[in-house]
Amino acid sequence: MNSQLIRVIGLAILPALGNFSGGVLAEWLRPSKRTLNHALHAAAGIIIAVIAVEVMPEALQGASAWLLALAFLLGGFAYLTVKSRIERWQHKQPKGAGTGAWMVYVAVATDLVGDGLLVGSGSAVSSSLALVLALGQVLADIPEGFAVNASFRNKGVGRARRMLISASFVIPVVGTALIAYFALRERSEALKMAALVFVAGLYNLAAVEDMLEEAHESNEDTQWSAISFLAGFALFLLISGGVN
Numbered sequence: 754m755n756s757q758l759i760r761v762i763g764l765a766i767l768p769a770l771g772n773f774s775g776g777v778l779a780e781w782l783r784p785s786k787r788t789l790n791h792a793l794h795a796a797a798g799i800i801i802a803v804i805a806v807e808v809m810p811e812a813l814q815g816a817s818a819w820l821l822a823l824a825f826l827l828g829g830f831a832y833l834t835v836k837s838r839i840e841r842w843q844h845k846q847p848k849g850a851g852t853g854a855w856m857v858y859v860a861v862a863t864d865l866v867g868d869g870l871l872v873g874s875g876s877a878v879s880s881s882l883a884l885v886l887a888l889g890q891v892l893a894d895i896p897e898g899f900a901v902n903a904s905f906r907n908k909g910v911g912r913a914r915r916m917l918i919s920a921s922f923v924i925p926v927v928g929t930a931l932i933a934y935f936a937l938r939e940r941s942e943a944l945k946m947a948a949l950v951f952v953a954g955l956y957n958l959a960a961v962e963d964m965l966e967e968a969h970e971s972n973e974d975t976q977w978s979a980i981s982f983l984a985g986f987a988l989f990l991l992i993s994g995g996v997n
Contacts, residue, residue, distance in 0.1 A: 775898020828954025873933025
């Protein structure tokens with residue numbers, strides 16, 4: 754196994770570790786609904802910063818604007834398609850005690866697939882870009898780990914099984930990172946950038962439609978919710994500047 758492949762796997766594991774860390778913190782701290790609201794706003798700020806600070810400026814240097822605009826729209830449409838299918842599947846399931854918790858699991862697993870695509874396509878462009886993208890996803894995935902752990906705890910699932918569920922998220926993120934890396938590493942620069950922006954379109958809607966919606970449902974927004982959003986954006990900006 755060559756060093757580049759090991760690096761891709763290592764970077765892909767980071768978002769899963771961020772999610773797992775969120776679950777562990779939820780076990781220790783038992784975060785309130787207000788804390789979850791703030792954490793999800795911060796995560797949305799981080800995701801939008803990833804797109805605005807790293808993905809788009811890099812992509813605009815390697816591909817035409819019309820191609821990137823098309824890729825962004827297609828990414829958003831892909832997100833809407835996946836979300837609608839998950840919702841239809843959910844409506845067909847029996848209203849058992851664990852259905853809601855498992856839907857949270859499916860939603861987070863889908864998000865981690867996006868993480869893997871982002872890291873894998875970023876690795877095909879440059880190692881430094883992949884590192885910054887992975888670090889941004891670690892920060893954004895921590896509140897998702899909170900939500901998954903809390904959902905299964907509320908359904909009476911034992912701690913050992915909750916930790917096993919959190920650990921299982923490493924599978925989709927590493928798998929999709931490797932697929933994206935091998936699919937793109939020999940491709941043109943324009944195609945690599947279009948792939949990055951495709952995932953950015955998916956992520957942009959995930960931040961606005963899912964994370965902020967979940968934040969609003971967990972607790973009423975306050976000024977600290979907005980400050981958390983701004984802080985998340987600023988934090989990633991500092992990380993990006995430090996790594997670059």
